[in-house]
Amino acid sequence: MAEDGLNSFMTGPDEAGRFGIFGGRFVSETLMPLILDLEERYNHAKTDPTFWAEMDDLWKHYVGRPSPLYFAPRLTAHLGGAKVYMKRDELNHTGAHKVNNVLGQIILARRMGKTRIIAETGAGQHGVATATVCAKFGLKCVVYMGAHDVERQAPNVFRMKLLGAEVIPVTSGRGTLKDAMNDALRDWVTNVRDTFYCIGTVAGPHPYPAMVRDFQSIIGKEVRWQLAEQEGEGRLPDTLVAAIGGGSNAMGLFYPFLNDPSVNIIGVEAGGKGVDDRMQHCASLTGGRPGVLHGNRTYLLQDPDGQILEGFSISAGLDYPGIGPEHSWLHDVGRAKYVSITDAEALEAFQLCCQLEGIIPALEPSHALAHVMKIAPTLPKDHIIVMNMCGRGDKDIFTVAKHLGVTMKV
């Protein structure tokens, strides 16, 4: 581990795609040659300066990176403790961090000669990002979305269609994000030659968890120099806070700081109606145990017989019964801490952010913000918290209105 002074928190995964016991390649034989090919092509791209040059160019001119690191003065004053900074990834083109990763995967897909892109989506943000980049490059795009999510995220469904994507409502299983991922995998098994599966979070079989993390790490890398710029050379954040569905925005923020022992790292899972045995939450680490799903071993919500349970959260983007394997490992080795925030706490944070900072956050980062609200008052004024504002809330205003008892006519 890191006590030996080596960069050991950042060396994973190993050759077998493992972070400790987590991760791996639990896929059917049909897909195995495809993910080995992907791994080889990604390993090549990763060290190819022309690949990163293309990424940097698009990040700058298409996505609008770097995203600002914003000191939130009124929120800080209100909480009366630590200084709160927000990493403004909600200002990215398409309104969330998802596009960081999509660009990387689509550029790779193009280099691999793939002509058809498939994706799964929950809240629809990853679907919108994928549809967007596919439109830009003239690629065919098919998005699998749980029938239940198609209903509660109607604006994003329309967006994807405007962008030329085919949206397939998934009714298999219970029609949620995990079922959408199952159907995307079924599509991939069927269309092995021309199709690239663009996974939206740090989950799935190796190399996806590592690849998606690498693409999202732009978030943490920017925070490093941006904070130094604003707070002085060498100043690191004291605490990082990010919301976790599958865990991609969180890995993106955390990864570049894993070997800085002074940096506290906190992941916030969706506590739904409360993390207890009613199981109406999505807190895989606090309320689950290790299992194997969607190509990797990780903490999962499951019953005593190993059947996967549905998550529950007000936020469609956090509604996943698993979590990326690297988080499971960081949890077990104790490098990162994981907590949960309930729907009610997230809604309160959502409103406070609107009122104090003029930023309408997505419900996902509202969970991170709610945890910041809990800890900031207990910390000294020179303590710096950076939270990941990973998405904007336009997509969520209908859900929030409903919970606040407001009826909107559309």
Next chain:
Amino acid sequence: MTRIDDTFARLKSQGKKAFVSYIMAGDPDVATALAVMKGLPAAGVDIIELGLPFTDPMADGPTIQLAGQRALEGGMTVDATLQMVRDFRAADQKTPIVLMGYYNPIYSRGVDRFLAEAKEVGIDGLIVVDLPPEEDAELCIPAQKAGLNFIRLATPTTDAKRLPKVLQNTSGFVYYVSVTGITGSAAAQAGEVGPEVARIKRSTELPVIVGFGINTPEAARTIAGVADGCVVGSAIVKEVGAGKPAADVLAFVADLAKGAHSA
């Protein structure tokens, strides 16, 4: 020698192809599934594949997905699946049983405990869809040590470079998935499958059985004709799903078996 090895030796001496059938444990309920299972050998089934239900069967098409859902909604568990095998074995000591499913219910129970129980109730082999050779240390090696066959899938994407790796720790037989796709997809043609089976047989002594997309006695005959036998799953499960009584399901199975055995 396991029951699987014995069965192939017998079929070989009779000059016959193997007919393998798949049903889902507990679909639509334990009593019906057990009645069907008990009737399979008399209907001409040489090897029984018994599906272990799982909430997220990522390699299965709608027919088998729904079968798993029916079973789980009816309260099917790993315990009850093992009990089904025990009940079957009370009257049949010969017919090989291969448990087919996904890793998580097995991992959740604990590999060592599961293997001991599987062996004890009379399961002969395992097909675990989401355990490729890269993950052999998980279950494949321990299963072989426990005296169970570990049957691996080879697919159209398993190229020459990869084939030895797939065959290395496989035992019992090789299951060739005739199409890239999920269970219940469109059938492959004997003309395409034949050369692929021949390619695999050049690298192994094990019997090669072909499955996915076979749904008529005629297809069973032509596909079995270019391999050592064939598997029918979705087509049988569909009959169960349509609410047919066990006798009708078994009559359908008998026709398929006749097809395969006439090859």
